[in-house]
Amino acid sequence: MKKYIFIALAALSVASCKLDDNISPNDPSVEAVTPNLYLSAAQTSNYNVQVGDIFELSNVWMNNWAGNIYYFASPYSAEYQLQVTSAFTRGNNFWNNSYLAMSRYANIYNNPQAAQYSNHAAIAKILMANEMQYIVDFFGDAPFSDAFKRDANLTPKYDKGEDIYKNLVLMINDAITSINTGNPQFAVGTEDEIFAGNMTKWVKLANTIKLRLLLRQSKVTDATIKAFVTAQLQSLQGAQFLSETDGDATINPGYGSGTAAQQNPLIRNYAYLNFDQQTENIQGYRLIDISSHFAGLLNGANAKTTGTTDTRRGSMYRAVGGTIRGITQGDGQIPGTTEASFSRLGWRFREINAQGTAFVDNSGINGTVMSVAESELLQAEAAELYPAIFTNAVGHYNQAIASSFRFFGLTAAQATAYTTSLSTKPYGWNGSDGHIAAIQYQRMVALHFIKPQETYINYLKTGYPVTPLALTATQPNKPWRLVYPSREYNTNSANVPVVNQADVFVKNQFTPFWNRN
Numbered sequence: 001m002k003k004y005i006f007i008a009l010a011a012l013s014v015a016s017c018k019l020d021d022n023i024s025p026n027d028p029s030v031e032a033v034t035p036n037l038y039l040s041a042a043q044t045s046n047y048n049v050q051v052g053d054i055f056e057l058s059n060v061w062m063n064n065w066a067g068n069i070y071y072f073a074s075p076y077s078a079e080y081q082l083q084v085t086s087a088f089t090r091g092n093n094f095w096n097n098s099y100l101a102m103s104r105y106a107n108i109y110n111n112p113q114a115a116q117y118s119n120h121a122a123i124a125k126i127l128m129a130n131e132m133q134y135i136v137d138f139f140g141d142a143p144f145s146d147a148f149k150r151d152a153n154l155t156p157k158y159d160k161g162e163d164i165y166k167n168l169v170l171m172i173n174d175a176i177t178s179i180n181t182g183n184p185q186f187a188v189g190t191e192d193e194i195f196a197g198n199m200t201k202w203v204k205l206a207n208t209i210k211l212r213l214l215l216r217q218s219k220v221t222d223a224t225i226k227a228f229v230t231a232q233l234q235s236l237q238g239a240q241f242l243s244e245t246d247g248d249a250t251i252n253p254g255y256g257s258g259t260a261a262q263q264n265p266l267i268r269n270y271a272y273l274n275f276d277q278q279t280e281n282i283q284g285y286r287l288i289d290i291s292s293h294f295a296g297l298l299n300g301a302n303a304k305t306t307g308t309t310d311t312r313r314g315s316m317y318r319a320v321g322g323t324i325r326g327i328t329q330g331d332g333q334i335p336g337t338t339e340a341s342f343s344r345l346g347w348r349f350r351e352i353n354a355q356g357t358a359f360v361d362n363s364g365i366n367g368t369v370m371s372v373a374e375s376e377l378l379q380a381e382a383a384e385l386y387p388a389i390f391t392n393a394v395g396h397y398n399q400a401i402a403s404s405f406r407f408f409g410l411t412a413a414q415a416t417a418y419t420t421s422l423s424t425k426p427y428g429w430n431g432s433d434g435h436i437a438a439i440q441y442q443r444m445v446a447l448h449f450i451k452p453q454e455t456y457i458n459y460l461k462t463g464y465p466v467t468p469l470a471l472t473a474t475q476p477n478k479p480w481r482l483v484y485p486s487r488e489y490n491t492n493s494a495n496v497p498v499v500n501q502a503d504v505f506v507k508n509q510f511t512p513f514w515n516r517n
Contacts (some may be wrong), residue, residue, distance in 0.1 A: 029290040035108040035117035035124070042104035042124065044253045046131055047367050049097045050451065051266040053090040054134070058452035061478055062459065063467045064442060066327040070339035075287055080330045080470035084479045084488055084504045091482035095139065099147065100133050106148035116185040119199055122175035124193065125205045128370075129168040132215055136161040137457045138482045140512045141497060155492045162225055165213060169232055172210045176203055180211040193253045194369055201242075205249055208241045208375045212454075213383060217514045218385050219461065233382070238390050242375040244403055250366035259361035267362050272350040276359050285349060289342045290317050293468055295326030297427075298445070304433070304465070308421040310445065315408040317343040318350065330471030334460040347449060348410065371407060373446040374454065376400035377439055384435050390517045394429055397439060404446035427465065440464035461515055480511045 023266060059065040060079045067075020108114065108124035115121075135142050144164045146156030159167075179199050188197035210232070217229050242249060255264040260275045268275065270284045280286055296302040298313035313324045324343045328334065332340075344350065352361040370474055377400045383393035398419055405415035409419045422428040427441040443455045444465050460480060467478070488496040503510045507517075 005141075022244050026433040032112075033107070034113055034186075035111050035120040036186060036188070036191050038104055038108045038111075039120055039123065039188075040253050042101065042108065043127065043193045043251055043369075045097075045104060046101040046127060047251050047369060048265045049101050049131070049240050050093065050270060050369075050453075051367065052097065053093040054138070054453050055451075056269070057090045057094075058456040059448055060127065060329075061467075062448070062452055062456050062465075063291050063293045063470075064448050064452065065288050065446070067296075067326060068287055068289050068327045068339055068342075069331070069333055070337075071286055072341075076329070076470075077472070078471045082469075082473055082475040082479060082505075083130075083371055083501075085501050086486040090482065091138070092485040092487070094482075095485050096232055096487070098131055098135055099143075101161040102333055103148050103150075104273060105131075110148070118178050118184040119188045119197075119202075120184040120186070121185075122178045122182075123188065123202055124200075125171045125175040125412045126202060126209060129172050130209050132164065133209075133216070134457075136164050136454060137216070137512055138453075139484060139498075140510055143492075143495075155495060157495050158497060162220075162222075165217065165514075166225075166228060169210055170318055171212055171226075172206050172213075173232075173235075176206050179203055179206075194249055194253045201249070204240050204242050204246060205370060207236060207239045208370065208378060211236055211378050212240065215378060215381055215385065216457070216461070219321060220514055221517060230276055232387050233386055235423060241379060242370060242372060242516065244372050244376075244399065246372070248368050248372055248407070249370040252364070252366045255364045257361050264367050265349065265362040266364050266367055267365065270345060270349050271362065272345075273359060275363060275420070277359065282378065287338075289344055290324060291445065292326035292328040294444075295324045295343065297441075297465075298324055304427040304441070305422065305425050308425055308428075311410055311414045312405065312408045312445065314346070315410065316345075316347050316449065318346045328471065329468075330473070349478055368450045371447065371450050373442075374451060375401045376403060377443055377446070380439050381436070384439070393435060397429055397435075397442065402447060404442070405463050407446070407450075433464065436462055437464040468497065475505045477505060480507060 030113050034195060048379050056065075057079060060076055069075060078088065079090070103129040105124040109121040111117070122475060132144065140161050141158045142161070142164065143156035144159045144167065146153050149156070188199070190196055214229050217225060220226060220229070254262070256262050257275050257277060260268055263275050270288065271281055272285045273279065274281050297305050298310040300306060300310070301309045317324050320341060320343050325341065327342050348362040348365055351362060352358070353360050376396045379390065380393045380396035380400060383390040383396060385454065401419050402412050402415040405411065407420070423430050425431050426433045427438055429438045430433060440455070440458055440462055441464065443458060447455055459465065460478070467480070483499050483504060497510060499510050507515070
């Protein structure tokens, strides 16, 4: 039976099962709620975070999206100007909502009954690693070992980013061992909104997240960290990762158009119509146009892709005059044009039925936690950087493109034709910018409707794809990190590192550890 989305802790207690008769269903203690009752809401709230502020911010900073200057006076002004302070709303929301989501995972694997629900605990550890990585990637040092203790510690210490990363890898190892060797009293069932208890797929996803954690550290020169990374990469030799056979890792706890809260949050945030299917989504869909930079790349009009039109462009964005036309970030209105002169979001964000008579209500579509394209691009990168351990970089790269084309409703033949055409262009596999640039470019295209934060973080690491600043930028480069939220400085001042806006745009001791050189 499909379940509604439960966010409040009290609601978690009655999501699908009856509590003990001696426990109040309106105000259960954390320890009284069994791990299976936490799982659905933990996964759902985590996905909400992934497609929220950090999703939109990453698309703007990657210069994929631009604000509609024809309707809004100064769209994305703070993002364009790079006003990154402790009051930066998007960064604050990402931090606060991430920790709230992760606290639910901690409540699962720290639960007194976790041993009886060992597979639930393993899933929680895997997804904790998946989310906590991005806190380190965007903020550097952060609370982890002392976090999630509720009233027992309201001012947790900040752990070093490198220590958190190591612990996340070990947490994944522990989860995999538990799945492979454990004998839980209670099996995982439909309360698992991602794989419905298929633990074989959970091991594959765990391996893929572990690979991502390790690859992020490929530039680190510290001998101890390098030795750990190498050993852990070797442990993945011959491992199985998320593949086209498995399909994308998706989530759907019962999304629908009954209320705004029930919608898939990706659709709620960015689709053409609000949940009532009548009111235009002004702060999402109408705000967003493709940027001129990204449009040029997809059209084959950029020097990096000259002559190769990306077939996915027509699925992703609405064509204007037979092409995709974008707005330059920070530019003003162009004489003779209107907002209809530029390309808005397409795909499931604005889909018309086969008869051309009405918009399709996509409120209930699956969310994508990790796509096969992301997994294949990680494997391509691994084979490129560590050829003694991993192989077939070009094969994984080609499969990533094919999986992306499938995601956007296109064919394998179209993917092959595109890959062949792009091959010798600077951003192609045999192009002048190299294989990492080719992998990164495909990350930008394939993931920007799924997980653009992954592209932005890898852009900071590699410098690819080359991404221009907005015309109104007040800094010389994109930020290497975000500033801790003002609430941390107000409530945890003894522990939070003092980071100011100037620290964000230079590499120093506050830069996430994997990117300091």
